Amino acid sequence: MTSPTVDVHAHVLLPEVEALVAGLPGLAEARALDARRNGPESLAVSGPMVRERIPRLTDVTVRLAAMDAQGVDVQVVSPSPSHYHYWADEDTAREVCRLANEATAAHCAxxxxRLRGLGLVPLQHPGLMPEALDHALAQGLLGVEISSHAPGRELSDPAYEPFWARAEETGAILFLHPFGCTLDERLDRWYLSNTVGQPTENAVALxxxxxSGVLDRHPGLKLIAAHGGGYLPTHIGRxxxxxxxxxxxGSGCAHLPSSYLKRLYFDSLVHDPHVLRELVRAAGADRVLLGSDFPFDMGTEDPVAALxxxxxxxxDFHAVRGGNAAALLRKD
Known part of the structure; x- marks a missing residue:
């Protein structure tokens, strides 16, 4: 029997989360930083682009029809990264994650x-992350989505150790999806904030x-890197x-960096068939999963054709199309 076609990189928009943070101190500053990083020309394009896609981001019937047109059987749905709100204090962050987890679960229900979900954890408050992960799993979600860093913290920060341990213990899926590049205004034209920024952030985070040895200490982590892991898999020789x-x-990890690619998972969204072949060569055909970034314009409208x-x-084609994801999602 042929495995279902599984898209592990698809998003949902959650109005409940945005209603919660509206008007709170810190939101305006965060949006101003986002505006500086992207630049006015990109913001002028992105606003109408997102508005046009709101039905696909919020309406399950519209989503399923789009999936049918793509030949996708199952989507792993994660909140739009715009919902991270890593500026929020502990109380607000706890509520953001609670609402995001519950709303994403309700959408998938x-x-x-055909729909499986991922929730959120507050990367800016490491002490709250295991609790938020447990809450996401209790809603029936597969795991959580995280960015490449939080303000003042890299993913190598020892404060994250309890979270990695809990994720490993529970078998939760972690989806690494950057939001915002710290190169800031250097990327504020021609949408470099995304085209250069996202793969850079992926490479830095990985x-x-x-x-740092996180993958040595937690070899059972199930981490999927969006955008094919960015620049790292094709430049891992350096x-x-x-x-x-x-x-x-060489002091922090036990093995050659390239060997750790085979402990991670990567989506297929690299926009170049030659790069995708190299990703499969570097990580292994069993470590690449179909991803579309549904329904945003930096995704692909036809992920199976791109594969x-x-x-x-x-x-290998069928493994990436769905076999690998089916095995990974069958965590029980």
Missing amino acids: RAPE SHLIF SDHAWSARPDA RAARLPEA
């Missing part, structure tokens, strides 16, 4: 055979996880060289 040549680079364009061996 409208079509439980490097922190690898070089990391391997540094690990071998320099004691400061087919890589001309993988047939067994």
Whole structure:
């Protein structure tokens, strides 16, 4: 029997979360930073783009019709990263995650055979993250979505150790999806904030996880990196060289950096069939999962055709199309 086609990178918009934070101190400053990072030309395009896609982001019937048109059987739905709100204080952050988890679960419950969900945890408050993860799992979600960093904290921060331990213990899926690049105004034209910023943030975050030894201490983590892991998988040779040549680079992790690619998962959203082939070579055909970034304009309207364009061996094609995801989501 052929495995279902599973898209692990799809989003939902949650008005409940935005209503909660509306008018709170910190929101205006966060939006101003986002505006500086993206630049006025990109904001002028992004606003209408998102508004046009609100039905696909909120209406399950519209979502299912779009999935049918794409030939996608199952979506793993995560909140729009605009809902992270990592500026929020502890009480607000706890409520943001509670609402996001419950609203995402309710959205997916409208079509439980076809929609599986991921929730949120407050990356800016490491002490609250295990509790928020447990809440997400209690709603029937598969795990949670996180960004590449929180203000003042990288993913290598020891404060995250209890969260990694809890995620490993529960078998929760972690979806690493950056939001905002700290190169700031250097990327504020031509949508470089996304085209360069997102793959840069992916590469930095994954490097922190690898070089700090997080993946040595928690080998059972189930972490999916969006956007094919950014620049790291195709440039991992430079990391391997540094690990071998320099004691400061090699002191934190036990093995060659490239070996850790086979402990991670990556979505297929790289927008280039040659890069996708290299990702499969570097990480292994069993570590790449179909991803579309549904329904945003930086995604792909036809993820299966984008995968087919890589001309993988047939067994690898079907593994990426859905077999790998089916095995990963069957965590019980």
